[in-house]
Amino acid sequence: GENVEQHPSTLSVQEGDSAVIKCTYSDSASNYFPWYKQELGKRPQLIIDIRSNVGEKKDQRIAVTLNKTAKHFSLHITETQPEDSAVYFCAASRDSGYALNFGKGTSLLVTP
Amino acid sequence: GAVVSQHPSWVICKSGTSVKIECRSLDFQATTMFWYRQFPKQSLMLMATSNEGSKATYEQGVEKDKFLINHASLTLSTLTVTSAHPEDSSFYICSARDEQGAETQYFGPGTRLLVL
Numbered sequence: 001g002e003n004v005e006q007h008p009s010t011l012s013v014q015e016g017d018s019a020v021i022k023c024t025y026s027d028s029a030s031n032y033f034p035w036y037k038q039e040l041g042k043r044p045q046l047i048i049d050i051r052s053n054v055g056e057k058k059d060q061r062i063a064v065t066l067n068k069t070a071k072h073f074s075l076h077i078t079e080t081q082p083e084d085s086a087v088y089f090c091a092a093s094r095d096s097g098y099a100l101n102f103g104k105g106t107s108l109l110v111t112p
Numbered sequence: 113g114a115v116v117s118q119h120p121s122w123v124i125c126k127s128g129t130s131v132k133i134e135c136r137s138l139d140f141q142a143t144t145m146f147w148y149r150q151f152p153k154q155s156l157m158l159m160a161t162s163n164e165g166s167k168a169t170y171e172q173g174v175e176k177d178k179f180l181i182n183h184a185s186l187t188l189s190t191l192t193v194t195s196a197h198p199e200d201s202s203f204y205i206c207s208a209r210d211e212q213g214a215e216t217q218y219f220g221p222g223t224r225l226l227v228l
Contacts, residue, residue, distance in 0.1 A: 044205075044219055089155060096217065097210075097211075097217055099146050099161055100156075100158070104155045
């Protein structure tokens with residue numbers, strides 16, 4: 001089955017700096033790679049996703065890159081703000097409607 | 113966007129009792145729903161895939177006789193934790209697949225279960 005590895009497990013940055021979280025996956029059949037932000041006790045919220053036919057996608061301060069050959073994808077957050085502090089999960093699946101295999105999460109702390 | 117609800121949002125029960133958790137898609141039909149479990153400070157782990165009108169598909173290591181799943185309608189799936197024990201205490205989250213839209217799945221708000 002699919003195995004998703006995520007690094008780092010914790011990340012602390014100063015407000016205004018950039019944050020990068022990296023994930024690798026094992027199943028070449030995976031074509032859909034979403035990123036979720038989860039605040040304590042709440043449901044995961046989709047912040048950005050990318051499909052295997054695209055190498056990069058950007059939405060304001062958030063961007064995701066995908067290297068399908070190397071089986072890794074990354075989340076980039078620029079100009080971080082304290083409200084970006086949360087746990088971020090990467091995931092992989094065959095497509096958006098299929099069960100998700102999650103990474104172990106990255107706890108991001110943005111200090112003022 | 114599409115809305116998925118869960119009920120109850122939290123439940124405390126005694127060891128040995130059974131607990132039923134409901135997952136509803138409020139404004140779309142969902143042939144498929146997924147049940148995940150999240151222990152404190154850990155990731156979401158898929159427990160099972162719930163299919164309307166047929167048996168659920170369980171992930172390896174998940175006891176189907178302990179975690180009963182019923183998907184009797186296109187908008188409702190239930191997860192029953194039978195004979196709950198303290199080690200079953202967790203955050204249970206469902207997601208529902210919108211078949212008509214972009215086949216995106218939407219997460220419910222989760223149910224926090226504490227077994228004493």
